[in-house]
Structure formats: C-alpha cells, structure tokens
Amino acid sequence: MKHGMNMDQFRKVKAQASMVLDLRRQAEAVLARRPLRTFDGFGHFLDAVLGEDRERTSALARTVRLPLNTIDQLRASELDPFAGPLEEIAYLGYLLGIACPDFVRLASTDHGRFARHAATVLARSGVGAVPEAPERIERLWTRFEEDQATAL
Amino acid sequence: MSEIPSERFPLFDLPLLRGEQGDESVREAEWERVFAHFQPRLSSYFGRRADGIYVLDDLLQEIWLRACLNVRTLESASALWTWLVTIGNNLLRDELRRKKVETVPLEDRGDGLADGIDEFLGNLEHAPSGADAELLDDLRGKLTDEEWEFLNLLCVDNLTHEEVARRLNLSTAMASRQRLRRIRQRIAE
Numbered sequence: 001m002k003h004g005m006n007m008d009q010f011r012k013v014k015a016q017a018s019m020v021l022d023l024r025r026q027a028e029a030v031l032a033r034r035p036l037r038t039f040d041g042f043g044h045f046l047d048a049v050l051g052e053d054r055e056r057t058s059a060l061a062r063t064v065r066l067p068l069n070t071i072d073q074l075r076a077s078e079l080d081p082f083a084g085p086l087e088e089i090a091y092l093g094y095l096l097g098i099a100c101p102d103f104v105r106l107a108s109t110d111h112g113r114f115a116r117h118a119a120t121v122l123a124r125s126g127v128g129a130v131p132e133a134p135e136r137i138e139r140l141w142t143r144f145e146e147d148q149a150t151a152l
Numbered sequence: 153m154s155e156i157p158s159e160r161f162p163l164f165d166l167p168l169l170r171g172e173q174g175d176e177s178v179r180e181a182e183w184e185r186v187f188a189h190f191q192p193r194l195s196s197y198f199g200r201r202a203d204g205i206y207v208l209d210d211l212l213q214e215i216w217l218r219a220c221l222n223v224r225t226l227e228s229a230s231a232l233w234t235w236l237v238t239i240g241n242n243l244l245r246d247e248l249r250r251k252k253v254e255t256v257p258l259e260d261r262g263d264g265l266a267d268g269i270d271e272f273l274g275n276l277e278h279a280p281s282g283a284d285a286e287l288l289d290d291l292r293g294k295l296t297d298e299e300w301e302f303l304n305l306l307c308v309d310n311l312t313h314e315e316v317a318r319r320l321n322l323s324t325a326m327a328s329r330q331r332l333r334r335i336r337q338r339i340a341e
Contacts, residue, residue, distance in 0.1 A: 004191075004194075004195040004199070005209055005216070009209075009213065010183075010184070010187045010191070011180075013216050013220065014216075014220055016217065020221060063221075143242070143246070146238075147218045147222050147239050148222050149223075149227065151225075152234060152235060
C-alpha cells in the first residue's frame with residue numbers, strides 16, 4: 001500500500017526542521033546579547049542570525065519557499081520586505097521566533113528606507129504604496145499560529 | 153529500507169519529541185515511531201480530501217515539517233492525531249484560498265477535531281480493529297456513560313459488533329452498528 005511518503009523522506013523533512021530550529025535558537029542567542037530594538041531593520045537582524053551558515057540558511061529558504069538569493073537580498077537590505085512576497089517573508093520572522101509587532105516594526109524600518117528612496121528617485125513608481133502591509137502581516141501571523149498545538 | 157512496525161495504541165514520549173530529554177538518536181527514534189504510526193492514517197485521511205487541491209506527497213511533507221517546527225507547543229502526546237489533522241486542514245484551506253477553488257466549504261467538513269472524531273467513529277463502524285484510541289479522550293465529554301462503555305468495548309477491548317451485542321444484551325450485531333450510527337449522528341449535530 002502506498003502511504004505517500006516514506007521514512008527516508010521523513011528523515012529529510014526532520015533534518016530540515018532541525019536546522020530551522022537551530023536558527024531559532026541562534027536568534028534567541030543573538031537577542032540575549034543585543035535587544036531587538038537596536039537592529040536597524042529586519043534585514044539587519046536576519047543577517048546577524050544567519051551569519052555564514054549556508055546550509056541552515058538553505059534549509060530556512062526551502063521551508064519558507066523563498067529563493068536563497070531573495071534571503072540574501074533581504075539580509076543585505078536590498079529588498080523592501082513590503083514589496084516582496086510578504087507571506088514568505090513574514091513566515092521567516094515567525095520561524096525565527098520574534099513577535100508579530102516586532103517583525104512589523106523591523107520590516108517597517110526597512111520599508112521606510114525604500115519609501116524615502118522612492119520618494120526622491122521614483123516618486124511615481126508605486127514603491128511604498130503598501131499601507132495595508134502591517135494589517136496583512138497580522139492576519140498572516142494569526143494563520144501561522146493556527147499550526148501550533150495550543151490552537152486546538 | 154525497513155519500516156518500523158506500527159503499534160495499535162502506542163504511547164509517545166512528549167519530552168523526547170520536544171527535544172527536552174534524551175540524546176539525538178533517541179529523540180529521532182521516537183519521532184520515527186510517531187511517523188510510522190500516523191503516516192498511513194494521514195495518507196488515508198487526506199488522500200481523498202486533498203484530491204484536486206494539493207499533491208498528496210507535498211501535503212504530507214508539509215504537515216510533518218510544520219509538526220516538527222511547532223512541536224514545543226504540544227502539551228499532550230494524545231493530541232498528536234488531532235493536531236496533525238488540523239495542520240493538514242489548515243494547509244488545504246490555504247490552498248483553496250489561493251486557488252479560489254469552488255468546492256465543498258470547509259465549514260461543512262468540520263474542524264480537525266470534528267473530522268478526527270468522525271473518522272474515528274467511521275473506522276469503528278466498518279472495522280473496529282482499525283480505529284484510533286487517542287480520540288476516545290476527546291469524545292469522553294460528549295458521551296453518556298452507556299455510550300462511553302459501548303465505545304470502549306469496541307475500541308479498547310477490541311470486541312466485534314457481534315461480541316458487543318452479546319455483552320450489552322443487544323438483539324443483534326446490527327443493533328450495535330445502529331447504536332454507533334446514532335452516536336455519530338448526535339455528535340455531528
């Protein structure tokens with residue numbers, strides 16, 4: 001009888017989850033040394049957590065279904081989180097264990113830089129026209145939390 | 153590759169699953185026991201429900217991934233089945249939203265617990281030996297003492313409908329099956 005997924009596949013999934021959980025612990029360690037409010041945006045925080053660990057970063061990228069180069073762009077503050085794939089980027093923040101209001105604040109800091117840049121260089125580009133992003137993130141966060149066993 | 157044989161009513165060690173005790177190999181072995189026990193049931197449960205919405209293999213992998221990622225929120229190993237089903241139903245609902253597929257509203261399918269209970273009772277009706285014991289705890293508050301005893305004979309004592317009918321002085325095995333259907337119907341209401 002075909003059960004759709006075998007033990008070898010499960011072991012790969014488990015290993016992927018373990019690497020993401022390692023990164024969550026790494027995020028906790030980073031925040032033990034430095035308060036979240038001192039980070040200049042989500043990209044800055046993400047860069048501090050991921051460091052040079054490409055294997056775990058790849059596992060995180062697969063888990064949130066983002067290309068690795070998108071994560072690289074985020075951590076280099078080269079991508080406005082509100083203009084990117086918001087659900088996947090918010091899931092990054094959720095998996096790293098930060099609270100929704102903290103993620104919104106950090107991502108808003110990144111977004112603010114792009115919005116200011118857009119205002120001076122590309123005033124009518126549409127960049128920055130995402131006032132609903134914080135509300136959308138809150139809804140997404142509620143959905144992420146529905147997968148917790150405490151939501152039963 | 154050898155699969156771990158599935159036990160009928162296994163007890164799982166929650167601190168091991170949550171990574172709070174044991175070394176890495178012991179924790180991995182406990183997770184593999186959980187997978188071996190629930191994976192065939194999940195595959196069967198979602199095989200039909202995922203049809204046209206999600207590729208079954210992808211759905212099952214995502215369920216297990218999210219379970220591994222969120223396991224520290226699990227407070228009782230007896231809630232494992234209900235939780236896995238809830239994660240799966242959440243994923244199907246997400247996909248339906250994305251695809252805007254016109255299909256049976258999820259409200260009509262019930263939440264994870266309701267689905268799990270219905271599946272549990274459905275399995276009992278057709279094959280008592282194939283049912284889950286975990287959901288008995290979830291059912292307890294919804295049942296009279298008489299119904300509770302009836303389900304325990306079917307599930308925990310593993311009696312057939314014929315044996316239950318004899319034990320409870322029901323006229324026939326059909327009467328036992330009818331009682332089970334009435335319980336299902338009442339819980340559904």
